Amino acid sequence: MNQTAQLLKKRKDTILEKWIENQLTDESLREDLITNDDLRRQSEELLNGILTAVEKGNYTDIYSGEFEQVTDILSDISVTRARQGFTPRETTTYVLSLKQALTDVLEQELRDQPEILYKEMLQITKLLDSLSIYTFETYLRGREEVILRQTDEINEISTPVIRVWDGILALPIIGTLDSSRTQIVMENLLQEIVNTGSNIAILDISGVPAVDSLVAQHLIKTVSATRLMGAECIISGIRAEIAQTIVHLGIDLSNIKTKASLASALQLAFSMLALEVKKKNVGTQTKLIR
Amino acid sequence: MDRIPILKMGPFLLVTIQVDLYDRLALSLENDLITMVSNTGARGVLIDISAVNIVDSFMGRILGNIASMSRIMDAETVVVGMQPAVAITLVELGLTLQGVHTALNVEKGMDLLYDKTDLLTTQQQEENEEELDDYND
Numbered sequence: 001m002n003q004t005a006q007l008l009k010k011r012k013d014t015i016l017e018k019w020i021e022n023q024l025t026d027e028s029l030r031e032d033l034i035t036n037d038d039l040r041r042q043s044e045e046l047l048n049g050i051l052t053a054v055e056k057g058n059y060t061d062i063y064s065g066e067f068e069q070v071t072d073i074l075s076d077i078s079v080t081r082a083r084q085g086f087t088p089r090e091t092t093t094y095v096l097s098l099k100q101a102l103t104d105v106l107e108q109e110l111r112d113q114p115e116i117l118y119k120e121m122l123q124i125t126k127l128l129d130s131l132s133i134y135t136f137e138t139y140l141r142g143r144e145e146v147i148l149r150q151t152d153e154i155n156e157i158s159t160p161v162i163r164v165w166d167g168i169l170a171l172p173i174i175g176t177l178d179s180s181r182t183q184i185v186m187e188n189l190l191q192e193i194v195n196t197g198s199n200i201a202i203l204d205i206s207g208v209p210a211v212d213s214l215v216a217q218h219l220i221k222t223v224s225a226t227r228l229m230g231a232e233c234i235i236s237g238i239r240a241e242i243a244q245t246i247v248h249l250g251i252d253l254s255n256i257k258t259k260a261s262l263a264s265a266l267q268l269a270f271s272m273l274a275l276e277v278k279k280k281n282v283g284t285q286t287k288l289i290r
Numbered sequence: 291m292d293r294i295p296i297l298k299m300g301p302f303l304l305v306t307i308q309v310d311l312y313d314r315l316a317l318s319l320e321n322d323l324i325t326m327v328s329n330t331g332a333r334g335v336l337i338d339i340s341a342v343n344i345v346d347s348f349m350g351r352i353l354g355n356i357a358s359m360s361r362i363m364d365a366e367t368v369v370v371g372m373q374p375a376v377a378i379t380l381v382e383l384g385l386t387l388q389g390v391h392t393a394l395n396v397e398k399g400m401d402l403l404y405d406k407t408d409l410l411t412t413q414q415q416e417e418n419e420e421e422l423d424d425y426n427d
């Protein structure tokens with residue numbers, strides 16, 4: 001065990017107190033997000049980890065085996081904090097405030113040996129810098145995971161396949177169609193066609209803000225794939241602007257059935273399936289009852 | 291060598307592909323099928339590919355070829371049971387199988403064939419005969 005590690009271990013309680021104190025006096029402390037007890041428990045765990053890790057004198061390589069526990073705790077803390085809504089500054093400050101506590105204690109202990117103090121301080125600073133960088137990285141990763149999950153959820157929610165009638169599926173598309181979303185739309189639609197044995201699928205694009213040649217190409221692809229499966233596809237919800245852009249872009253939709261509204265598409269689907277929807281003659285019935 | 295069986299079902303030929311088609315098998319299928327069409331004078335060909343998981347441009351072309359060859363011999367071609375993944379792959383490859391009819395399953399494919407060839411199913415024939423009998427009575 002090297003000297004500094006021994007020294008720090010001896011003064012562990014003081015360091016912890018100082019650290020907690022530093023955190024509590026910091027304005028960026030988020031009492032609304034984490035309780036003081038939790039903070040203390042977290043900090044103690046982390047400090048213990050760090051002190052055990054530096055016992056062998058390794059202050060530089062935080063990816064080595066003895067730091068495994070520390071990095072685990074840190075990534076846990078930063079990922080949770082990313083989800084809870086801490087800012088990056090608050091998360092990094094958490095680790096950096098430990099540096100203050102550690103160096104304070106070292107200064108007290110080694111006041112009469114300035115050369116050693118300088119060396120040890122440098123080591124500790126280096127170690128905590130790499131730990132705070134690590135925290136920041138994992139914080140970012142946590143944030144990215146949140147964003148990815150939300151993207152997935154939006155994709156999932158915005159492309160539902162609805163069974164509007166026996167043998168008729170409707171697929172309201174909301175938001176811009178890009179390649180990855182088209183893929184999801186197509187897969188969902190085709191799978192649903194297989195599951196329900198539907199003959200007709202209505203693609204409603206009234207929720208699509210703009211149609212460019214790429215989106216049109218994606219639509220044509222979806223229609224072709226549906227046809228290959230043995231079902232028919234109707235595109236509905238073509239607004240005036242969309243019709244204009246399609247014609248101006250010179251996109252040929254002539255061999256695809258298109259309708260202005262979902263209602264008229266449904267009507268076309270009924271007639272293709274030779275179904276008839278009739279209004280009940282309510283008037284005569286009530287008369288009869290009276 | 292493997293061979294894909296071709297079954298005669300009334301005026302139609304039924305082919306169910308249960309293995310992944312490699313090129314030589316696809317070619318021999320094309321050959322056998324066209325010979326069968328000409329020998330039996332079939333009016334329609336139904337190809338079930340519901341068990342096919344992998345498709346390449348070659349197989350897409352073979353299917354297209356079978357359809358065009360059958361058409362000039364007065365037989366319609368219906369491909370049924372295509373898996374979603376296969377459909378997406380074909381579209382991505384730019385093969386939309388023009389001139390090939392498609393249906394969701396064998397049952398719907400058969401209906402489509404009867405529809406396209408203006409032939410009557412046995413059930414319809416019976417109904418017609420009954421009507422005719424009623425009319426004669």
